[in-house]
Amino acid sequence: MSKFTLAIVAGASAAAGAATTAALYGLGGRRRQETQTIATTPSTEPSRTTPPPPVPIRRDDPTVPAIPPVDPSGVFQYGFPGPVADLRAAPSLTSSFDRARRNPHWVAEHITPASLLMQNGDRRHSYFAEDLSIPEKFRAKLADYQRSGFDRGHQVPAADAKWSQEAMDSTFALSNMCPQVGDGFNRDYWAHFEDFCRRLTSHYPSVRVVTGPLYLPNKDLDGKWKVSYEVIGHPPNVAVPTHFYKVIFAEDGKNGGNVSLGAFVLPNDRIANDKPLQDFEVPIEAVERASGLEFAGLLPPARRKRLCKEIACSVIVKQYEERQRSIRSPPPAKRT
């Protein structure tokens, strides 16, 4: 069983005084499972080890009704239960919304050297807004965040969408927000990480970033793994993620060209500015297992590069005022 247990610990010592050690779902055991064509255990004899062959469908058995007596999918006459992806295609982002936790599943953006040079949008003219395209009962509300102690944390940052006011405005919908720890995270390390993504455009002509929340288990005092997260709002309905991920696709600009991939998972907690960004790098499949999403299934292995092997994955610490003055940061160092 230990072969199956490969826990990737992300951000173990990232936060001062907070137990944020979390396991991403491991990568072990896949090959072993894929060689099985069927995996069964008997329902009444748990110790039996040899599984029986699959039961063939006995079409010639007179006891099997030719027409099934029931129609389980008939319930769809009352509506399809879901899940509904709530896809939103806005100028600055494309996203999918998690109706149960009232956070996005993921938000995708695209930045280029040209898009970041355009400065037509100003965040002082943008307003946080509820996403009215999501049914009221599943929508995050402005009131849910009030006095919660958490920031309305952009998943696609406003600073990536300055190319038009409309593009910037579209980042202020609550479907692009998650509750984020403010001091030490959203306003600090996470902002430096967002800056790192922008700086990638110095080396890559086209950069795609998919960002979203995670709800990861911790090992409890009793030895059991438990997912535990706060829920804010009135009534409590907006989940506070334990972690956030970014999956970065740095493209070389050629049709069918190389894509440098980087996946990062950060705890939703204070992170010291001197913590190396690379400590948060994880295999992309770890994010997939933890989120239930898939990010690069159609990207052939031959086109994949590892981002942090090509450039130095590290943040530059800038204070808030400095960031607002749009001082261009130097590009990340190239590895030789």
Next chain:
Amino acid sequence: MSKFTLAIVAGASAAAGAATTAALYGLGGRRRQETQTIATTPSTEPSRTTPPPPVPIRRDDPTVPAIPPVDPSGVFQYGFPGPVADLRAAPSLTSSFDRARRNPHWVAEHITPASLLMQNGDRRHSYFAEDLSIPEKFRAKLADYQRSGFDRGHQVPAADAKWSQEAMDSTFALSNMCPQVGDGFNRDYWAHFEDFCRRLTSHYPSVRVVTGPLYLPNKDLDGKWKVSYEVIGHPPNVAVPTHFYKVIFAEDGKNGGNVSLGAFVLPNDRIANDKPLQDFEVPIEAVERASGLEFAGLLPPARRKRLCKEIACSVIVKQYEERQRSIRSPPPAKRT
């Protein structure tokens, strides 16, 4: 703000010695929200109360590029992230799977007096099986349940699918299972509840049941609401739900006829046999808010009846051996 807070407490005193008090998401405030056409707060002045009018799209503004410089949806060239519903249409059930928590979202079934009379399937010939239609990395495994302390709890019960061996076999896929507390729940109160659903066919010619897991918040010692649940498996990856719901559609058999609705939420914990079933009845919308799903959006209010007003919603306690002998229980009492 207190107007928005209407917490429905389900199963408050259901379990002996366990703190299972949980709030379903409330039903308040909807009308108020729906009269708003837009709801915004400024990004820089949190105290401002009058929202500005929506910003019009300035197509004639020369600073707005006619062609956007970016293409956020272009990331789909590498695959659509999801969520993917993993719909499964089997003889006995239709279901959707939650890839992040490796439990079903919901499992729908259909039972009739005729389908329950047919006795062609025998659970001794059925075997628990992994659902190979779900990608390996998102699938619940037989090994995940081993020594977890939890039952592989059928969502659509095997006893509802005796009409053919194939139908019964199809209830044994792990995509129809959730980790359930065995003694006092899966093998007791929950089984009595399943029996109640079957007994409904004495009064209704067609009964549909949608069953699934919930992950509900508790009020913590610090006054904050928190969702907390165990995750089992190797590595930990299969969530143990805090609660289970059933939404029951008891149809009168007429085309466009009446549908008697009942929604129930039970804690995944020991429940005393003398606990009235009706204590677990909740408004259907409470299940929807908690699950992010919708169950009866297309059912006009004029066709809706309340199940527990028509018949007595109560369980009959039968021991396991008695249940296996298929002794027919008396139908629920009709209310006059």
